Amino acid sequence: MQRIGVFVCWCGSNIAATVDVSAVSEALSHEPGVVFSTNYQYMCSEAGQNLIKDAVREHKLTGVVICSCSPRMHEMTFRKAVASTGLNPYMVEIANIREQCSWIHKDKAAATEKAIILGRAAIAKVHLNAPLTAGQSPVTKRALVIGGGIAGIQTALDIADAGFEVDIVEKQPTIGGKMTQIDKTFPTLDCAACILTPKMVDCAQNEKINIFAYSEVEEVKGFVGNFHVKINKKARYVDTTKCTGCGECTEKCPMKKIPNEFNLGLDNRRAIYIPFAQAVPKVATIDPDHCNMLKNGKCGLCAKVCSAGAIDYKQKDETIEREYGAIVVATGYNPIKLDQYDEFAYSQSPDVVSSLEFERLTNAAGPTGGTLLRPSDGKHPHTLVFVQCVGSRCSQEGKGKSYCSKICCMYTAKHAMLTREKYPDTEVYVFYIDVRSPGKNYDEFYRRAVEDYGVHYVKGMVGKVTPRSDGKLMVQASDLLAGEQMHIEADMVVLAAAIEPDKSARPLATMLTASMDTNDFFTEAHAKLRPVESPTAGIFLSGACQGPKDIPDTVAQAGAAASKVIGLLCKDQLTCNPCVAHADQLMCNGCSSCEKVCPYGAITYEDKEFRMPDRTTAIRRVASVNEAVCQGCGACTVACPSGAMDLKGFSNSQIMAEVDAICKM
């Protein structure tokens, strides 16, 4: 018989307001095996933990039940406290009477009754707990960063700084991500390229960093410390070791009319191209969908002009297999498609552009060389209308996003300010719902746009944009503060499109078994306390894949993710989860049912000699579990027809005991 101690937490008034904690500790003190029962204000506090430790020693407890918040919150805290007394940490069970009781029920009697039943279930379970010892598994001292934008670059640089190897996988031909397309950055107005490209070069030159550009993650297997990843390195049809990035081929290629993705289709590129002058790695890539040689076998001009002999039309996709200890997701974001916004005439008029397109139109390295010209006729626009929250904070089902995209207010203020600075003769209107400028020097920045640069900020939404035959755009809007309708003859309209996670994030999350929220942003292990870790061990989050973020926040989070990765890679051995499957070999009949359902291949079969009752020996084929590989899902325990498989910590008898305790009432 176990000697069980019950500790009921008040959690201040979080539990005590709806659950009669002294009634709970009193009721549970009469349960079989309970030799000590008490309640205390904050069990997780140092005094509370000491209370538990003292009781374990004084009453020689062999099992501990804590009625408190969710085990997802403080299970580790209490296990550590108990372990310090010499009792096995897995002799602790938690009854969740906060998240799953006091917080959701208003009726005190019902909540108290439920808390007692949950306590009984935990006591029933702890009676059957057995001490467990965690095994150790080695750590591969290399990290994988998926996504080579500013988030991925910063994470990789920080990890490499600590002396660990890092691989960056980027699906585009160059690293750099969205920040390469941006002209200037708020609130300091320094040029994005000036602060980003040196970091890109650092990545390329750092001997600890290995860049797999134009590559995608194909398969992820394994677990924390021991991930096995397959990376598909797409064929560039250019030998990257030979290509010098001179660009000769990109000028001679006869396929001229291919929309340039880097400039968002505002100009054209060739079939062989280098995305932009500062690309890393700076090598050419052949677009197989448009190359005449690859499609029809006719042309070969680039091979003729390449003095380095780097063109290789026969190149094939290559699969690289690597081992990693940790994986950082930095897949970033994309602006939403604006095709469905007919009211803003985005598809009808080339002069209605998204903010990122506007960014390219004002960028010195963009299609117009930094001169702001209307895409339709190349003339200088005199009246510009900026529309905020296009698709953000949208409650309409199926259209737009419910969340705030966070960055739009600030970059629109930047666009408006820069336009007024360069072209003081322009009139600039910004239509907004609210201006959100929390951040260091952000509100000051916005105020400058209004006060110093004379940007017309109008609270209200634009109802309709109608292109006129003379090339003007008629903007109908409402000014909510003045309470009147506005009609503006604009030359250009700029839409601040909502941002959404990159499309590659969803399949990646499935591969990594990392969870996502309803908007496909990756979820963090704890919103406040573990913001850069995924709930899946060994997977870390960096940048906008976790939620909309501006560059300062992204860089801060990237560094935080890197420090978590470094903390993991510094360890030589990781403590495994001891709640793993276990085969009772006497009961096993070697049927292989468990092996078939195991997603990790943790079950193997061995021929083992058994002593039979009649003193003969027999060799039988029986299952055995590799405890370092088993992740403890329990699929095998149900598949086993003879009941030989069981899961430590969640055994058949333990769960049955919980069921019994709950149904007893």
Add this chain to the structure above:
Amino acid sequence: MQDVKTFRPKIVAFCCNWCSYAGADLAGTNRLNYPADVKIIRVPCSCRVNPMFILRAFQRGADGVILCGCHPGDCHYSTGNYYARRRMTLLFSMLDYLGIEKERTRVEWVSAAEGAKFAATMNEFVETVRQLGPNKRLEDLRCKK
């Protein structure tokens, strides 16, 4: 027969540790109400739930059993919820044959972000079971002490 208005069903909810248990926690964090009749048992994965546990629950007097796991494709262990789905489809149709109405058993996918869905599901499930009244079919009176 107990009055429908005062009848309080015994509901056992098996929740997987990674999605649904976290979803239930989120429902708590957001203070979303559902009846106290629901008692949650934490399991590592929905595939850990042995049909025996559910039979046991009904034998011991449960009026409804619900199993919650990660959405298809999102299982922490890749495929566990698919096993759970197949096993429960089979079990529930057998239970239906034995006279335990299909409405008393359910499998739901609740992610860690779906606190609202968890609370709504529980409210709806408890109400459904309440309307059906107490379960007598598999109940083993010898277990009632």
